[in-house]
Ligand code: NAD
């Protein structure tokens with residue numbers, strides 16, 4: 430196939446990475462999935478192994494890696510607060526040295542490279558919704574800093590490799606995304622609530638539950654990442670990717686209870702330090718540049734995700 434590209438996905442055995450690998454293979458590309466299995470697992474991609482165009486590599490991205498590829502999606506980095514706070518120095522190394530190593534590779538083989546950045550670059554925002562021109566309000570010395578500042582520095586590197594070395598870089602800022610293959614114990618709100626509801630355990634709402642998030646289903650996100658990779662070389666972003674429908678955490682808890690039919694009760698626990706109060710993406714730019722908007726509403730996405738966790742827990 431003439432249009433078949435060879436594509437490297439770092440963090441490819443994680444939640445988002447595994448869906449991305451799957452979609453890229455489905456569209457006829459060759460995929461090299463690189464992962465150190467810190468938060469991802471072979472189980473997420475084992476179904477792809479029989480495909481002759483799929484390769485799985487155990488590698489830690491803080492060390493250089495060399496391979497001839499046309500495109501690189503850089504997703505390697507733990508994403509949930511309990512995972513990225515487990516070894517914060519390693520989290521910074523993964524974001525910063527991982528960006529340097531993958532950008533160095535892109536420069537050498539002239540590959541287009543996309544960074545999975547995050548809405549966390551906006552910190553606890555003073556403007557609402559957040560558009561890409563907002564510089565953010567991030568605490569540089571708090572428990573979330575290793576992740577937020579690591580990702581901010583990676584954005585800087587993606588900008589400077591473009592300016593200084595003419596690398597075709599792209600940045601997407603991903604807002605809370607959920608779906609099948611989230612780690613059941615990663616502490617993120619959607620997986621926590623679903624697992625708690627299915628096990629009949631208390632639903633742990635932190636604080637009063639009035640804080641908000643906007644939840645995007647994984648299939649919508651993957652579509653946007655691929656559309657971003659395919660934009661004209663002059664365009665780097667950053668571009669917000671997320672579902673602008675905003676819910677309070679309490680609303681999410683009630684929806685999960687209703688959809689699972691669970692009799693779990695909602696309890697309140699202390700709000701973690703520096704927990705952002707509200708978050709909603711302005712996705713005007715994604716509409717203009719990628720022709721993209723999310724199509725899967727929260728309830729529909731939750732039904733697929735609940736189904737996945739029900740099967741996982743039954744195993
Ligand atoms: P995840 O933890 O499931 O996936 C991350 C993957 O990276 C895992 O497979 C992990 O083992 C791997 N990894 C971690 N450190 C590595 C290293 N040093 N070398 C090689 N591999 C390493 O998380 P996810 O939700 O799939 O997130 C993927 C990317 O998207 C991350 O970069 C994350 O910051 C970003 N992101 C995700 C969300 C979200 O809501 N899911 C939101 C914003 C940004």
Ligand code: UDP
Pocket residue numbers: 509510605616617618619621622633634635636640642678700701704705
């Ligand atoms: N949260 C909660 N109960 C949980 C897990 C998370 O109330 O069991 C809250 C958390 O305090 C935050 C929101 O849900 O306000 C989203 O948390 P998550 O860790 O999923 O993502 P992030 O804070 O990085 O957006």
